[in-house]
Amino acid sequence: MHILGQITMESREVVTMDSSEAPPPPPPEDLPPPPEEKEELEKPEVEEPPPPMTLNQLEMALNPGAGDAVGDFGFGDFDTGIDAMADMEIFDLRDVDKLPRALFQVEPNYPYALKQAKIAGWVQLEWVIDDSGKVLRPRVVKSSHREFNQPAIESIMRSKWSPAKKGGKNVAVRVTQRMDFNP
Secondary structure (H helix, E strand, O other): OOOHHHOOOOOOOOOOOOOOOOOOOOOOOOOOOOOOOOOOOOOOOOOOOOOOOOHHHHHHHHOOOOOOOOOOOOOHHHOOOHHHHHOOOEEEHHHOOEOOEEEEOOOOOOOHHHHHOOOOEEEEEEEEEOOOOOEEEEEEEEEOOHHHHHHHHHHHHOOEEEOEEEOOEEEEEEEEEEEEEOO
16 A cells, blocks of 8 residues: 555645744843953062071071070070180090989981881990080091981980089080981
8 A cells, every 4th residue: 555656646735834933033141341451460579588597597496495584694605616625624424423414315317218228327426515414516436327427416416414523513524425226
C-alpha cells in the first residue's frame, strides 16, 4: 500500500498560512559607564632596609637585659680586647678553690648539611671566664669539622657562668672543653 502513489495532481491543494513576524529583539541592556580616569597615586618612598645585624647585635636585640632595672651599670665590661685581658690575672682551673659553674647553656645549632648526612663531630674550645662570670675570647683549639666551629663559639658566648673563686674572691680562669655534636 503505497499512499504516495495514490496522490494525484487534483488532490493537491495549496494552503497558505499567515505567519507573524518575529518579535523585536529586547532593548539593549544598560552598559556600565566607561571607567573613570583614576588619579595617579603617588608611590610611597621606600627606605633602604638596614644592613643585616651582626651576631652580637642580634643577641643584644633578642636579650636586651635588665632594661630599667636597678643595678651597677658601669662600662668596664665593654673592653674585652687583648688590653683588658693583659691586666687580668687568669688562673688555671686546678689553681682555684671553687670552679666556675654553668648557670645557663645554649645548645649549639647543628649545621643542617651535617645533620642531614648524620655526621657527628666535636670542637675543642678554650675561653676565659672573667671574675664576673662573663665569657671572653673563645677560640677553637681543634675540631673534627670546621662547620662545627662557629656554632660552638656562639653557644659558649651565649652561656652564663658563676665565676671561679680563689681565697674567697672571684677570679678569672682559662677553660678548655670539648663540645660534641651528635645527630
